[in-house]
Amino acid sequence: MAKTKYDYDAIVIGSGPAGEGAAMKLAKSGKRVAMIERHSSIGGGCTHWGTIPSKALRHSVSRLIEFNANPLFSRQDTPLHLKFSDILDHSQSVIRRQIKLRGSFYERNGVPVLHGEASFKDKHTLKFVRDDGSSDDITAAQFVIATGSRPYRPKSIDFNHPRVYDSDTVLSLKHDPRSIIIVGAGVIGCEYASIFRGLGVKVDLVNMRDRLLSFLDTEISDALSYHLRNSGVVIRHGEEFAKVEGFDDRVVLTTESGKIMQADCLLFANGRSGNVESLQVGNVDLQPNGRGQLEVDDNYRTSTDNIYAVGDIIGYPSLASAAYDQGRFAATAMIDGKCEKKLITDIPTGIYTIPEISSVGATEEELTAKKVPYEVGRAQFKHLARAQIADTQVGCLKLLFHRESRKILGIHCFGERAAEIIHIGQAIMEQKGKGNTLDYFIDTTFNYPTMAEAYRVAALNGINRVDG
Ligand SMILES: Cc1cc2nc3c(=O)[nH]c(=O)nc-3n(C[C@H](O)[C@H](O)[C@H](O)COP(=O)(O)OP(=O)(O)OC[C@H]3O[C@@H](n4cnc5c(N)ncnc54)[C@H](O)[C@@H]3O)c2cc1C
Numbered sequence: 262m263a264k265t266k267y268d269y270d271a272i273v274i275g276s277g278p279a280g281e282g283a284a285m286k287l288a289k290s291g292k293r294v295a296m297i298e299r300h301s302s303i304g305g306g307c308t309h310w311g312t313i314p315s316k317a318l319r320h321s322v323s324r325l326i327e328f329n330a331n332p333l334f335s336r337q338d339t340p341l342h343l344k345f346s347d348i349l350d351h352s353q354s355v356i357r358r359q360i361k362l363r364g365s366f367y368e369r370n371g372v373p374v375l376h377g378e379a380s381f382k383d384k385h386t387l388k389f390v391r392d393d394g395s396s397d398d399i400t401a402a403q404f405v406i407a408t409g410s411r412p413y414r415p416k417s418i419d420f421n422h423p424r425v426y427d428s429d430t431v432l433s434l435k436h437d438p439r440s441i442i443i444v445g446a447g448v449i450g451c452e453y454a455s456i457f458r459g460l461g462v463k464v465d466l467v468n469m470r471d472r473l474l475s476f477l478d479t480e481i482s483d484a485l486s487y488h489l490r491n492s493g494v495v496i497r498h499g500e501e502f503a504k505v506e507g508f509d510d511r512v513v514l515t516t517e518s519g520k521i522m523q524a525d526c527l528l529f530a531n532g533r534s535g536n537v538e539s540l541q542v543g544n545v546d547l548q549p550n551g552r553g554q555l556e557v558d559d560n561y562r563t564s565t566d567n568i569y570a571v572g573d574i575i576g577y578p579s580l581a582s583a584a585y586d587q588g589r590f591a592a593t594a595m596i597d598g599k600c601e602k603k604l605i606t607d608i609p610t611g612i613y614t615i616p617e618i619s620s621v622g623a624t625e626e627e628l629t630a631k632k633v634p635y636e637v638g639r640a641q642f643k644h645l646a647r648a649q650i651a652d653t654q655v656g657c658l659k660l661l662f663h664r665e666s667r668k669i670l671g672i673h674c675f676g677e678r679a680a681e682i683i684h685i686g687q688a689i690m691e692q693k694g695k696g697n698t699l700d701y702f703i704d705t706t707f708n709y710p711t712m713a714e715a716y717r718v719a720a721l722n723g724i725n726r727v728d729g
């Protein structure tokens with residue numbers, strides 16, 4: 262029916278991971294699908310302003326630190342210095358490669374990408390406005406809203422000032438700041454604090470809460486605070502900003518507690534808002550919440566039956582990793598009426614600070630509050646041969662397991678490659694019944710020397726605590 266009545270079976274709005282996941286699944290299922298993207302190239306905020314550039318910047322900084330610390334490479338008297346603009350060049354080249362790669366997916370799967378801004382006229386019609394101002398109406402049986410999010414900008418801060426940035430505009434920072442104030446110590450604030458500090462920039466990290474990344478296991482968040490402070494970052498907890506003043510030569514932050522900080526520039530990284538305004542969702546009876554997010558049911562369907570929403574626009578978990586899966590699940594529901602598959606309960610976190618952090622499952626605090634009899638098995642990276650060889654000795658792997666059943670309940674890791682290391686444990690943790698026990702790590706043979714060996718070391722350490 263859709264084939265004759267509408268231009269497309271489905272239109273996806275937004276080409277980030279959520280939209281891409283939906284578009285590819287729909288196309289592979291034989292649907293006539295189009296992608297609408299208002300940016301000049303595809304990939305979404307993830308590729309252009311979020312995940313990819315920040316991870317590429319972080320990678321360059323991490324290698325720089327490693328190079329300067331390694332006596333084999335760094336024989337000169339002064340350490341190698343890189344400017345933010347130098348590492349931006351590298352991140353731009355990664356973005357270009359990503360665009361090319363992702364573009365090929367659309368081409369191979371016969372999904373036209375229409376560049377322009379979409380807004381709803383009614384539940385089957387979009388107004389599509391191109392950059393040159395020309396517009397068309399496009400119709401479809403079903404829609405996927407995957408328009409993502411953008412940095413939250415409090416009205417009291419002048420983001421037009423050339424020294425005031427958010428996580429999007431910081432990517433156009435041209436000069437080489439000697440100092441930066443980062444307001445907001447969420448994931449973005451902490452990751453950028455690591456990046457700038459790694460380049461030798463003086464960093465003031467202003468946190469509204471009483472500790473860093475309070476959703477993490479306390480030991481891990483304490484370790485992050487220690488290592489950031491140890492590298493020279495000044496962290497100020499429990500502060501609210503009162504005003505930000507931009508001058509020709511500096512920017513000044515005054516906090517509610519009366520502290521005054523000044524620096525070459527300021528990065529505001531405290532919260533995100535959904536990209537919903539331009540969509541005119543009122544025309545299809547949808548009402549976003551105060552953060553511009555849309556509500557969906559278990560199948561990612563909004564309250565308007567032919568319109569689905571995925572990714573940052575629906576709020577938690579607001580991760581590229583989950584967004585792609587959400588897109589696929591929504592597309593399945595659009596095709597079959599429902600999707601049996603759901604996001605896993607224990608979504609892992611990968612935080613690309615220096616040191617890197619990753620975790621999956623319960624924290625010690627959560628298990629204690631629930632009175633679960635758990636034990637801890639720990640491996641320090643400094644005791645692993647591979648970490649000694651690679652000189653990545655900062656870090657630790659912590660396994661939390663049930664004392665009696667030995668079921669793994671939580672895994673917490675910090676140090677180089679933590680985000681990769683976590684997935685070994687996750688694979689066991691996701692096994693049902695007896696498939697998930699600490700014994701797997703004791704009974705298996707690991708390649709040697711590897712970082713994976715940390716699992717055996719941690720498991721034996723934990724078992725020794727239980728068995729005495
Ligand atoms: C600095 C930073 C670092 C991050 N690091 C990580 C990380 O390490 N790991 C991780 O998992 N997640 C990370 N994230 C989060 C991740 O980037 C997002 O969760 C992810 O991009 C969300 O994907 P999405 O598809 O919902 O939206 P997006 O990737 O934001 O894409 C939405 C697209 O929709 C388009 N659009 C919006 N409105 C319209 C319209 N009306 N018409 C047409 N097109 C429109 C936009 O132009 C954009 O291209 C990070 C985010 C930031 C900001």
Ligand SMILES: NC(=O)c1ccc[n+]([C@@H]2O[C@H](COP(=O)([O-])OP(=O)(O)OC[C@H]3O[C@@H](n4cnc5c(N)ncnc54)[C@H](O)[C@@H]3O)[C@@H](O)[C@H]2O)c1
Pocket residue numbers: 413445446447448449450452530531532533534551552578579580610611612613
């Ligand atoms: N490695 C990673 O996985 C990674 C890296 C960077 C960013 N991210 C994603 O980006 C986001 C991080 O954003 P953040 O660092 O700004 O921290 P955050 O999302 O923790 O927000 C910081 C504070 O701002 C508040 N807030 C959020 N949105 C708001 C809004 N629209 N208006 C007013 N207050 C608001 C929050 O309640 C919180 O107190 C998260 O969604 C995270 O999933 C992930």
